[in-house]
Amino acid sequence: AQSVTQLGSHVSVSEGALVLLRCNYSSSVPPYLFWYVQYPNQGLQLLLKYTSAATLVKGINGFEAEFKKSETSFHLTKPSAHMSDAAEYFCAVSRRALTFGSGTRLQVQP
Amino acid sequence: DTAVSQTPKYLVTQMGNDKSIKCEQNLGHDTMYWYKQDSKKFLKIMFSYNNKELIINETVPNRFSPKSPDKAHLNLHINSLELGDSAVYFCASSQDNGGTDTQYFGPGTRLTVL
Numbered sequence: 001a002q003s004v005t006q007l008g009s010h011v012s013v014s015e016g017a018l019v020l021l022r023c024n025y026s027s028s029v030p031p032y033l034f035w036y037v038q039y040p041n042q043g044l045q046l047l048l049k050y051t052s053a054a055t056l057v058k059g060i061n062g063f064e065a066e067f068k069k070s071e072t073s074f075h076l077t078k079p080s081a082h083m084s085d086a087a088e089y090f091c092a093v094s095r096r097a098l099t100f101g102s103g104t105r106l107q108v109q110p
Numbered sequence: 111d112t113a114v115s116q117t118p119k120y121l122v123t124q125m126g127n128d129k130s131i132k133c134e135q136n137l138g139h140d141t142m143y144w145y146k147q148d149s150k151k152f153l154k155i156m157f158s159y160n161n162k163e164l165i166i167n168e169t170v171p172n173r174f175s176p177k178s179p180d181k182a183h184l185n186l187h188i189n190s191l192e193l194g195d196s197a198v199y200f201c202a203s204s205q206d207n208g209g210t211d212t213q214y215f216g217p218g219t220r221l222t223v224l
């Protein structure tokens with residue numbers, strides 16, 4: 001079965017600092033991986049997805065993620081955090097439906 | 111022009127009642143889903159329909175019954191509501207069933223069972 005693990009339920013960074021949210025996957029076949037963001041009291045919005053076309057994936061709002069098969073990782077990064085990035089972030093793997101990680105809450109301090 | 115819409119947004123009800131949540135998508139997608147998000151924010155697939163056919167039915171109590179009258183609609187009916195059913199329920203849709211297709215989520219329905 002495919003699964004993802006998100007390391008760190010809470011991450012706090014200062015505005016302008018690097019954002020790094022960690023996700024490791026477990027899959028016996030090449031996975032399709034996604035990062036979604038959930039703002040308070042809203043639905044989920046796709047940030048980016050890996051579909052085996054390129055290992056470095058660029059998404060919306062300046063986020064990107066790199067697929068590393070040797071490390072079974074798909075970490076999400078953003079060079080400079082903005083206050084508006086504060087939200088819950090979910091890594092997910094897809095087969096017939098999305099299997100989500102437990103989520104990471106990102107706080108951005110002024 | 112909302113892509114995936116759900117009604118109601120909030121639902122407060124007593125234990126033992128029966129309630130329904132409705133979902134509609136105007137994206138022309140073939141597949142629709144119901145996900146449950148619990149109080150710890152954990153998200154889990156419940157059901158999926160492709161062209162009105164049930165293709166995913168996870169280990170959900172049979173008090174939950176999805177119905178898809180057409181490709182654009184997927185409703186969720188819940189009988190004999192229990193305290194543990196309190197959660198946020200998200201509808202989603204995608205062009206194909208799983209794989210690389212992006213799933214588009216509705217705003218969620220927050221169900222509170224008293």
